[in-house]
Amino acid sequence: MATPKEVKVSLDAQADKVRSLKAASAPKEDIDREVAVLIDLKKKMAALNVGSGGSSSSREPVKFTLKTPKGTRDWDPLSMALRNHIFKVIEAVFKSHGGVPIDTPVFELKEILSGKYGEDSKLIYDLQDQGGELCSLRYDLTVPFARFVAMNPSEYGNIKRYHIAKVYRRDQPAMAKGRFREFYQCDFDISGTYDPLLPDAEVLSIVTKTLCALGIRNFTVKLNHRALLDGLFAVCGVPEDKIRSISSAVDKLDKSPWAEVKKEMLEKGLNEESADAIGTYVSRKGSKELLEQLLQDEKLMGNASAKKGLEDLKILFEYLDVLEVTPRISFDLSLARGLDYYTGIIYEAITEGSAPPLAEAASAAAAASKKTKAKGADDDDASATVGVGSIAGGGRYDGLVGMFSGADSSKSGAGQVPCVGVSIGIERVFSIMMARLAKVRAAAEKEQAASSQSDSAVRAKETECFILSMGKEGMVKERLVVAELLRKHGIAAEYAYKVKPKMPAQFNAAAKDGVPFVVILAPDEWNDAEGRKVRVKEQRGKGSEEGDGKGHLVPLEGLVDWLRERVEAGRLGSEEILRRVMGVEE
Amino acid sequence: MATPKEVKVSLDAQADKVRSLKAASAPKEDIDREVAVLIDLKKKMAALNVGSGGSSSSREPVKFTLKTPKGTRDWDPLSMALRNHIFKVIEAVFKSHGGVPIDTPVFELKEILSGKYGEDSKLIYDLQDQGGELCSLRYDLTVPFARFVAMNPSEYGNIKRYHIAKVYRRDQPAMAKGRFREFYQCDFDISGTYDPLLPDAEVLSIVTKTLCALGIRNFTVKLNHRALLDGLFAVCGVPEDKIRSISSAVDKLDKSPWAEVKKEMLEKGLNEESADAIGTYVSRKGSKELLEQLLQDEKLMGNASAKKGLEDLKILFEYLDVLEVTPRISFDLSLARGLDYYTGIIYEAITEGSAPPLAEAASAAAAASKKTKAKGADDDDASATVGVGSIAGGGRYDGLVGMFSGADSSKSGAGQVPCVGVSIGIERVFSIMMARLAKVRAAAEKEQAASSQSDSAVRAKETECFILSMGKEGMVKERLVVAELLRKHGIAAEYAYKVKPKMPAQFNAAAKDGVPFVVILAPDEWNDAEGRKVRVKEQRGKGSEEGDGKGHLVPLEGLVDWLRERVEAGRLGSEEILRRVMGVEE
Structure with a gap:
């Protein structure tokens, strides 16, 4: 029988093999076969580990x-x-449009998710079958929302809901580019039957306002319409059963040149004439003037689906003009979006050049969080650079809720609830912000060094007051009493967890966390004949740890008021920093 | 070959069988055997479903x-x-003690969780092996925190962190009692080596303050010490290898009478004399006076471990006195707590009678959220009543971080980071609050009916202004312009998604969501020779939908200021409701 070590060697080799096949986009059968071998080896390994007597209760030191x-x-x-802070900014925009939050479980019944994500379904995380229902981690927030609406149609058939939560995809991670397997989506969706394009225009207004509020400047919102795209393909002679696959080829035009996309189309069985006809359309980008041209295109207008799409877009642009969104829009006939469930307008916000190059972003992020790259971050794509990237996307999906209600998706009516919405990807925004935070921090440190002020410290902790003791007794119980007094009045306070702490150690602890005030207890002042007194020192604006002055002698009973007045102003510190981060110019 | 229908019948029958075996606490082998049969049937079923041609792309209506x-x-x-709101209240307490938030992934490597939860490990959710690492959903927030500290000991070896997040347990749910498989924990932990019991006392102060801040009144914090318990068992003659199992028997004393617990001990191989000796100790509950008695107990004080526990408790009570926590404490020698990792003081906060009986809570919660019981809520324990319940728990765990660093858990030193913390269970608090919200709402409705005021509407939506149009044109673009103007100035605004809406429908929409102000656009006022004007009506304090007055005619340029002044006061509405909810007397 093989030893665990031997199996491990085979296992690693097999894992490498699978990886290279996947990287080389080898045929699915080949990959599946090798994955099966890999899984067998893993089972073997697991069996050997269990068999070796390492039960959990024996508490052997495990590496x-x-x-x-x-x-x-x-x-x-x-x-x-x-x-x-980012969530707060996003929620403010969502709420200003009447959005209300919901939350759903992190996993759904497996059958709820199946058949919704096209080719990407393979990226869904399944829970192990441990008896009971089969479940999968949510892949996005849209399908759970549709399930939620379908369960409560009378109550939530008309809702503007937002949902900020983690979703899960077994994708190849590229963490410095903001591509994770666990990541946040911030979704805003409107369900219900309304006059055409009014909710759609509102969602587009929300996307642009949210990105602006986050300080993202160089972004464009690509816009297209599924019905237009379907009609366009039909007009160009794409057979009905090839529309989805040709559509997914077109979707690659943001990354690949036309020649390659055309090649893929031909390989998928399209004739050259059709491919070229598509080419003349999907290369076109613009705004209202492009729409006007297409509205004159007799071939397109002769197709019912394309006509519907173009007429929708005409109404949409009128609303977008009023909402001042049009300047951000790029009407882009090559935008297709992969997901199965879209039925109307579709859009995707992309940033161009607003993200720092990868290496800079990664090191800046590390610097900002004052630590080296997390040990857990095994970035498989570390050589990639951050260029153009999708930062939000969405569209109209009128059939999804009906799929859950068992309604016929080709007809409107009972069980159908039309929806339109958007997902904003926070991870990418976050990478950009961390890089900016590093800049703000560096500038603040420079400023501090020059003026020996410490007002601009970027800190996560909100402690406003550190309680110190002078003298040999340590006054531990007195420190507890004063801290509790402040906390009861909404002032965050801490003290050293030492019965008899030394003065410099206490000052250091306060300085390390950038705590703006220290309250010093000294036996003689505490036991003053006139009543208890403490000494308060403002740490901001001081160069040296112990300051130059002696601070202010304050009666204990007046301490809360004394501090409150000054703390309120000090609290703005972190908020101000975050505002600065949002406003950094690239 | 069996039809899907036939397999389904067998499957259901088998599932019932497994359930009854589990309910009857049948031997593990029997259950495992039947579960295996069940899993086979499920696979068969899955294969049949796939084989029946129902591919996702065919989009056949699936039930x-x-x-x-x-x-x-x-x-x-x-x-x-x-x-x-509950989270905000909890976070305020955590922050007032210098706590900073962290977050960890929802799943961890499987090996991180194994060997940490004793008998409860079987409740861990595993992810399916889809190639790559084996992972499990987090079972609590303590083990991920220890893993986090172990990964970054130099930076987080001294941290007060809090973490509010969902955890996962494959337990038998009892949803109306607040027992879910996905539920929130709110954790506060302190890592680092400090003078004895200072952090422990602070954590106990945090628990009591948090529960008070949440308006939970009738609660007690049971307190014990693992070292005291271990020493006590040794003194009573429990063999070393039986201490854990005897300890778990003792832990049941809050639910079972002594006779039953004793029986379990005897079955576990303890002799009667030892069992009775334990009985004389674990029946004792009290406060400092009990501690004083035990400090005089020569047998206990002769055991090093028990002596250590009692001396710790002596110091602890001194700090608890200063922090005014002592009145909440019940020093309870029967408290053992199940988890493997505790090493010092342990505690558990329980509520007595503060929760409403189950039926009332469930119907109140349904009433509060204005819907009938969610279809997804399959409560297996619907007949239970809510009585005494654990609402928070925690303790000191000095060896857990070391288990990850590979440190020898029996020694202090490199890799060891002592920790103490608490988990507050929000689900139970939430059930209580929902019941209260129903009361507040009922009272508000009664008040409204009496005074025909609608000031006290409990609403989730924060929309402050609804923009209406008068007349046949609908003024849709004008409504968009006014809504955007308000949103830009921080006033949440909505309008009907209809090009030409009717007046009553618009008023109804505003009233349904309890929107406090409506802005009415009328063609003649909008096109006034002196400049654009709109009419504003305050909806609060009005009995009928359209009000009795004509509202205020306001120039468009002054609208933001006019509303701002009044909206600020109105905003307090929901906050005030939530404050009332926190303050409801049982």
């Missing part, structure tokens, strides 16, 4: 691979501060 | 079971408003 799973990461406190 | 997975649920907008 762990200390990392987060591939494509996932931890959020440290500073990242969390930035993330929370 | 879905429209529900969320067992033990999970959706959060509707009103529940979300309450949940967000």
Whole structure:
């Protein structure tokens, strides 16, 4: 029988083989065959490990691979501060349009997700069958929303809901580019039957306003219409059963040159004439003037589907003009979007050049969070550069809710709830923000060095006051009492977890976290004949740790008021920093 | 070959069988055997479904079971408003102690979780092996925190972190009691080596303050010490290898009478004399006076471990006195807590009678969210009543981080990072709050009916202004312009998605969502020779939809200021409601 070590060697070799086949886009059968071998080896390995007597209760020292799973990461406190701020900005826009939040479970019944994502279904994470229902981690927030509406049609058949939550895709991660296996989506969707294009225009207004509010400047919203695209393909002679696959070839035009896309079409069995006809259309980008041209195109207007798409777009642009969104729009006939469920207008916001090159972003992010690259970050695509990238996407999906209600998706009526919405990808925004935070921090540190002020410290902690003791007794209980007094009045306070701490150590602890005020307890002042007194020192604006002055002697009973007045102003510090981050010019 | 229908019948029958075996606590071998049969049937079923030609692209109407997975649920907008408020209250306490947030992935490498949860490990959700690493959903937030600290010991070896996130347990759900398979934990932990019991006392202060801030009144914090318990068992003659299992028997004393617990001990091989000796100790509950008695107990003080525990508790109570926590504490020698990783003081907060009986809570929650019981809620324990319940728990775990660093858990030193913390269970708090919200709402409705005021509407939506149009033209573009103007100035605005809406329908839409202000556009006022004018009506304090007055005629350029002044006051509405919910007397 093979030893665990021997099996491990085979296992690693087999894993490499599978990886190279996948990287080389080998035929599916070949990959599947090798994956089957890999899974067998894993089972063998698992059996050997169990058989070797390593039960959990024996508590033998186990060497762990200390990392987060591939494509996932931890959020440290500073990242969390930035993330929370980003969410707040996004939620403010969503709420200003009457959006209300919902939440759904992180996993759904497997059958809910199947048949919704086309070729990408293979990226869905399944839960192991441990008895009971078969479940999968959510792949996006759109399908769970449609399931939610289908379950409660009378109540949520008309809703503007937003949902900010993690979704899961077993994709090849490229973490510095913001591509993770666990990542956030921020979705806003409108369900219900309304006059044409009014909700669609509102969603497009929301996307542009949200990106602007996040300080993303160089972005464009590509716009197209599924019905127009379907009609266009029909007009060009694409057979009905090839429309989806030709559509997915067209979708690659943002990354590949026309010659390659055409080659793919021919390989998929399209004739050259049709391919060239498509080429004359999908190379066209523009705005309202392009729409006007197409509205004059007799071939297109002769096709019912294309006509419907063009007429929708005409109404849409009128609303977009009023909402001042048009300047951001690129009407782009090559935009197709992969997901199965879109039925009307589709869009995708892309940033151009607003993201820093990868290496810079990664090191800046590391610098901003003051640590080296997380051990868990196994970036498989570290040589890639950040160029053009999708930052939000969405469209109209009128048949999805009906798929759950069992309604006939080709007809409107009972069980059908038309929807339109958008997903904003926060990870990419976050990478950009972390790079900016590093810039702001560097500038603040420079400023501090020049003026020996520490007002602009970027800190995750919101502690406003550190309680110190002077003298040998340590006054631990007194420190607890003062801290509790402040906390009860909404002032965040800390103290050293030491019974008899030394003065410099206490000052250092306060300085390390950028705590703006220290309250010093000294036995003689505490036991003053006139009543308890403490000494308060403002740390901001001081160069040296212990300051130059002696601080302010304040009666204990007046301490809360004294601090409150000053703390309120100080609190703006972190908010101000975050505002600056949002406003950094590239 | 069997038809899908026939297999389904066998499958259902087999599932029932497994359920009854589990319910009857049948021997593990029997259950495992029947589960294996069940899994085979499921595979058969899956194969038949695939074989029947139902590929996803054929889009045949599929009948879905429209529900969320067992033990999970959706959060509707009103529940979300309450949940967000609860989190805000909890975070305020955590931050007032210098806590900073972190986040970790929803799944961890499987090996990270194994050997940490004792008997409960069987409740861990595993992800399916789809190639790559084996992963499991997080079972709590403590183990991921320890893994996080172990990965970054120099940076986070001294941290007060909090983490509010969902965890996953394949437990038998009892949803009306607040027991879910997907549920929130709100954790606060302190890592680092400090003077004894200072952080422990702070964590206990945090628990009590948080529960008070949430308006939970009738709660007690049970307190014990693992070292004391171990010493006590040793003194009573429990052999070393039986301590864990005897400990878990003792832990059942909150639910079972002594006679039953004793029986379990004897069955586990303990002799009667030892069992009785344990009985004399674990029946004792009290406060500092009990501790004083035990400090005089020569047998206990003769055991090093028990002595250590008692001395720790002595120091702890001194700090708890200062922090005014002692009145909430019940020093309870029967508290053992199941998890493997605790090493020092342990505690558990329980509510007594503060939760409404189940039926009331469920119907109140349904009433509060204005819908009938969610279809997804398959509550297996619907007949249970809500009585005493654990609402928070935690303790000191000095060896867990070391388990990840590969440190020897029996020694302090390199790789060891002592920690103490608490988990607050939000689901139970949430059930209580939903019941209260129903009360507040009922009272508000009664008040409204009496005074024909609508000030106290409980609503999830924060829209402050609804833009209406008078007349036949519909003024759709004008409505968009005014809505955008308000949104740009931070006032949430909506309008009907209709080009030519009717007046009553627009008023109804505003009233349905409890929107406090309507802005009416009328062609003649809009085109006034002196400049654009709109009419604003305050909806609060009005009995009928269209009000009795004609509203205020306001120039468009002054609209933002006019509204801002009044909206600010109106915004307090929902906050005030939530404050009332927190303050409801049982």
